[in-house]
Amino acid sequence: MSLKGKAWKFGDDISTDHIAPGRLFHLRTNLPELAKHVLEDADPEFAASMSPGDFVVGGRNFGLGSSREHAPRIIRLAGISAILAKSFARIFFRNAINVGLPILVCDTDKIDTGDELEVDLSAGEVMNKTKNIKLQFAPLPPAMVKILADGGLVEHFKKHGRLAVE
Amino acid sequence: MGETLAEKILSAASGKSARAGEIVIVDVDVTAVQDGTGPLTIEQVKELGGRPVNPDKTVLFIDHAAPSPRSELSNAHRTMREFAHETGARLSDVNQGIIHQRLIEEYVRPGDVVVGADSHTCMSGALGAFATGMGSTDIAIAMVSGKTWLRVPETYRIVVGGEFPSGVYPKDLILYLIGKIGAAGATYKALEFGGPAVAEMDVAGRLTLANMAVEAGGKVGLFPSDEKTRQFLASVGRSDDWSELRAETDANYERIYEIDLGALEPMLAAPHTVDNSFKVADAKGVKLDQVFIGSCTNGRIEDLRVAARILRGRQVNKDTRLIVTPASRLVYIQASKEGVLTDLAEAGALITAPGCGVCVGVHGGILGDGEVCLATSNRNFKGRMGNPKAEVYLASPATAAASAIKGEISDPRDVL
Ligand code: SF4
Numbered sequence: 001m002s003l004k005g006k007a008w009k010f011g012d013d014i015s016t017d018h019i020a021p022g023r024l025f026h027l028r029t030n031l032p033e034l035a036k037h038v039l040e041d042a043d044p045e046f047a048a049s050m051s052p053g054d055f056v057v058g059g060r061n062f063g064l065g066s067s068r069e070h071a072p073r074i075i076r077l078a079g080i081s082a083i084l085a086k087s088f089a090r091i092f093f094r095n096a097i098n099v100g101l102p103i104l105v106c107d108t109d110k111i112d113t114g115d116e117l118e119v120d121l122s123a124g125e126v127m128n129k130t131k132n133i134k135l136q137f138a139p140l141p142p143a144m145v146k147i148l149a150d151g152g153l154v155e156h157f158k159k160h161g162r163l164a165v166e
Numbered sequence: 167m168g169e170t171l172a173e174k175i176l177s178a179a180s181g182k183s184a185r186a187g188e189i190v191i192v193d194v195d196v197t198a199v200q201d202g203t204g205p206l207t208i209e210q211v212k213e214l215g216g217r218p219v220n221p222d223k224t225v226l227f228i229d230h231a232a233p234s235p236r237s238e239l240s241n242a243h244r245t246m247r248e249f250a251h252e253t254g255a256r257l258s259d260v261n262q263g264i265i266h267q268r269l270i271e272e273y274v275r276p277g278d279v280v281v282g283a284d285s286h287t288c289m290s291g292a293l294g295a296f297a298t299g300m301g302s303t304d305i306a307i308a309m310v311s312g313k314t315w316l317r318v319p320e321t322y323r324i325v326v327g328g329e330f331p332s333g334v335y336p337k338d339l340i341l342y343l344i345g346k347i348g349a350a351g352a353t354y355k356a357l358e359f360g361g362p363a364v365a366e367m368d369v370a371g372r373l374t375l376a377n378m379a380v381e382a383g384g385k386v387g388l389f390p391s392d393e394k395t396r397q398f399l400a401s402v403g404r405s406d407d408w409s410e411l412r413a414e415t416d417a418n419y420e421r422i423y424e425i426d427l428g429a430l431e432p433m434l435a436a437p438h439t440v441d442n443s444f445k446v447a448d449a450k451g452v453k454l455d456q457v458f459i460g461s462c463t464n465g466r467i468e469d470l471r472v473a474a475r476i477l478r479g480r481q482v483n484k485d486t487r488l489i490v491t492p493a494s495r496l497v498y499i500q501a502s503k504e505g506v507l508t509d510l511a512e513a514g515a516l517i518t519a520p521g522c523g524v525c526v527g528v529h530g531g532i533l534g535d536g537e538v539c540l541a542t543s544n545r546n547f548k549g550r551m552g553n554p555k556a557e558v559y560l561a562s563p564a565t566a567a568a569s570a571i572k573g574e575i576s577d578p579r580d581v582l
Contacts, residue, residue, distance in 0.1 A: 013349060013439055017547040021554070022527035025231060026238040029205050029245075041549040061350035061383070065547060067285040068202060069301030090354055090385060091285055095301035143189050143315065153303045154213055163191055163307065165315050 002120045003081040003102075005053035007128075009113040010042050012059035016092065018042040019063070019071040028070055035074040052079030055119070057111050059085060063092025072096040082119055084108055084126065084137070097144045100152035106137035168414025170321040171388040172356040175296040175411075179279045186320040186418070194220075194308045195278035195295075200227045200265045200522075203283035205242045206302035207309070208249045216310030221254035224309055227268060232260035232521040235529035263494025263520035266290065266462040269297075270373065271496055275399075275407040276391030281308050286462055286544065288379045292372035293398070294391030294411040299380065319354055319385045320420040322347075325361035328427035333579035335472070336371035337464055337542065337562035339425065340378045341433040345443025346423070353383030355420065358413060363427050364389065369398035370468040377463045378544050381440040402496075432578055434540070435560040438548045446565055446577050453485075454540050456533060457570040458551075459563050460491030460518075461525040461543035467492075467500045469542065469563040474501075474509040476567035476581055482514035483573030489531045491518045515570075527552030540575060542566050 010018075018041045020034060027034040039046045039056070056075060062085035063071060072095045075083065082102040096103045104119065106126055111117070115130040126135040140148065143165035150156035157163065169177060176184035179192035197218070199207045204226050211217065218224035226246045234240040243260070250257035258268050265282065266289040274280055276294035280287060283305040290297035300314070308314045324343065330336075357379045359372070372389045379387030389395075391411040399408045432446040459465070459473050470492065482488045490510050492498040498520055501507045507517055518524065524531035525543040533539055533556035541551070546558035561569070564578035571581065 015545075015547040017545070017549045021549045023532070023549065023552045025202060025526070025528045026236045028202055029238065029242050041554040061353070064349060064383070065285065065545065066202075067283055067287075067299040067301055069206060069283075069303060070202075072301075087350060087353070089350070089383060091299055091301065091380075094304065098301055098303045141189075141317070143317075153307060154210060157214060157307055157311070162311065163313060163315050166189055166191055 002118055004118050005055050005081055006051065007055050007057045007111050007113060007115040007117050008046060008050060009057045009111060012061060013064060014042055014058050014062050015065035016063060016068050016071040017065055020068055020074055031070065031073060031077055034070060035077040038074045038078045047078065050078065053081050055117055056080050056083045057085065057108050058083065059108060060087050062088045064089035067091045069095045069099065072101050073099050076101040084111065097148050098153035100148065102148065104137040106135050110135065167418050168416040170356065170417040170419065171294065171358050171390065171413045172296060172319055172321055172386065174413065175277055175279065176316065176318050178277065184318045186318050188318050189315060190318055191313050191315050192279050194281055194312055194314050196223045196225070196269065196273050196280040197305055197308045198225045198227060198265055198269060198282035198287065199302070199305055200230050200284050201239065201242055201246060202230045203302045204246050207283055207306045208245060210303050210306035211309055214306060214310050217253045218255050218309045219312040222256065223273065224255040225258060225273060226250050226255055227258045227265040228260050229264050230522040230526055231528050233519065261495055261519065264462045264465065264522055266377065267465070267493035267497070271402050271494060276395060276409050276411045281305060281314055285380045286377050288384065288386045289373055289377040289462060291379065291387045292369060292376035292389050293395055294389055296386055298386050317354070319356040321356040321358045322352055322421045322423065323419040324357055324359045325422060325424045326359065326363040326427060327361050328363055330427050331430065333432055333564055333582050334430050335562045335564060336367065336374040338430055338433040339427065340375050341435050341443055341560065342430060343425070344378060344382045344441050347382040349381065349439055349441040350383045355384055356386050356388055357382065357384045358388045360390065365392065367394065369394055370466050374463055381544055432562065432565050434565065435546055437546055437557040437559065440546060440560065446561065446575060449575050450577060452575040453538060454569055454574055455537040456487045456489065456531060456539040457566050458489050458524050458531060458539060458541040458543065459566050460493065462493060463544040464542035464563050465491055465493030465497065467497050470501045470506050473563045473567040474506040476564060476578065477513035477571065478509045480513055480571050482570045486570055486573040488515040488570040489518060489524055490515045491524055492520050494520050540566055540569050
């Protein structure tokens with residue numbers, strides 16, 4: 001499967017407080033409204049400027065902080081097709097897979113905001129068409145491939161009637 | 167090769183030998199959610215067509231917005247109360263306190279597997295439980311199936327020796343350690359604490375250390391269950407829940423950190439990351455608009471006693487607000503009985519209901535643009551206390567109390 005869109009570059013240590021701030025806590029039960037503020041504390045213009053299909057591109061330790069699953073959910077809900085980063089925080093990584101949002105570990109130094117990217121999930125490749133550079137990303141752990149392939153954790157559980165990741 | 171604490175607990179919970187790097191499916195003892203993550207968990211439980219298989223150990227905590235500052239949140243609370251009522255799950259309502267403090271007071275036993283939809287669930291590791299934070303959907307699956315999947319983590323062992331110098335506390339140790347490991351340095355790892363100083367450390371101190379394991383990326387912060395654990399469980403009326411648990415002596419550790427407490431100084435984390443670690447001595451004089459003593463990290467009776475001892479007979483600086491939040495109702499009552507709340511209030515502190523509001527920027531103590539706060543909580547991320555244009559420093563309750571008196575970052579050793 002290949003995904004196409006523009007890159008939105010963020011720095012290192014983007015926390016779940018940047019993505020879904022605590023001051024918008026009352027919107028946690030209204031995800032479409034919360035999604036209008038996605039990543040607001042990292043870039044106040046982002047939510048209004050991005051287009052569906054675009055990519056969020058981070059540096060190191062993307063998604064650190066709280067366990068709020070709302071963070072990957074509103075990124076997905078806003079229409080982002082995948083997150084690329086050098087590394088992800090543990091809980092965020094697991095949450096993203098559980099909600100069916102692809103996340104890719106690769107060297108993001110050579111990606112800037114506005115670059116046109118094409119991601120081939122099965123080949124494990126990111127093509128930066130603007131810079132004409134090809135990047136490889138690390139394959140997901142097998143347990144997570146199964147969950148993502150089933151369409152997220154709830155679908156996985158419904159399909160198998162249990163956790164089937166061993 | 168012997169088992170680390172993490173391997174030992176997960177072997178017992180999975181019914182097979184669980185070694186670092188393996189994926190195991192384990193029986194879950196306690197599942198927990200709070201009012202930020204709970205409504206989504208409930209939605210997923212309903213989507214799965216299930217109900218909690220172990221309602222007595224399924225606990226819904228109303229703490230992040232307690233008591234509720236807005237109708238949307240009051241409605242989320244209603245959803246949680248109704249769910250508890252319908253399914254028999256346990257409810258910890260607005261007056262009871264912070265999820266992690268309540269978990270160790272009432273629910274968690276050594277050797278348990280505890281999963282919570284809150285990242286600081288790792289705090290329960292201080293009692294020798296494999297406790298870790300996950301998202302709402304993972305917790306929904308754990309509720310309806312009684313199971314979760316885990317990758318058995320490799321372990322970093324933290325060997326602590328020596329004695330805390332005057333004015334230096336477990337919070338200083340963990341801030342120092344996170345500065346050393348880095349905010350992502352222990353991602354996917356278990357931190358296992360041991361050594362002579364850990365054997366001597368009371369559970370309150372252990373909780374502060376385990377609480378912040380996640381700030382180094384860790385999955386859990388683990389302690390052996392020993393005499394100190396037994397004493398703690400007895401103090402909350404749960405002697406029967408105690409059992410001894412320790413890692414095997416020939417366990418395999420990926421890394422070992424050795425720390426001599428004697429060389430440690432009061433520490434702080436400067437904005438906006440927890441690993442931005444400094445000695446208090448090097449940051450003295452930063453003006454503070456607000457000081458916050460509370461949270462699951464440092465809102466226990468032991469923390470409030472330290473602050474009260476420093477503030478007794480002194481006054482909070484007129485240009486600084488001091489907010490104190492006991493971590494739970496039990497802590498509140500104990501502090502009240504001991505006169506600790508009176509000491510704090512007489513010094514000029516504002517004392518709030520037990521809960522999370524100030525720590526997480528939901529309500530109470532929201533900072534203004536350009537304001538600076540020193541807090542005893544565990545995170546100083548941009549926006550954390552309700553305003554991305556404010557700055558948050560993290561430190562121990564002693565540093566917080568000393569700083570509240572001066573109205574600027576101050577070394578507690580100067581006032582002790
Ligand atoms: S006190 Fe702060 S860190 Fe602890 S559970 Fe509440 S919001 Fe989270």
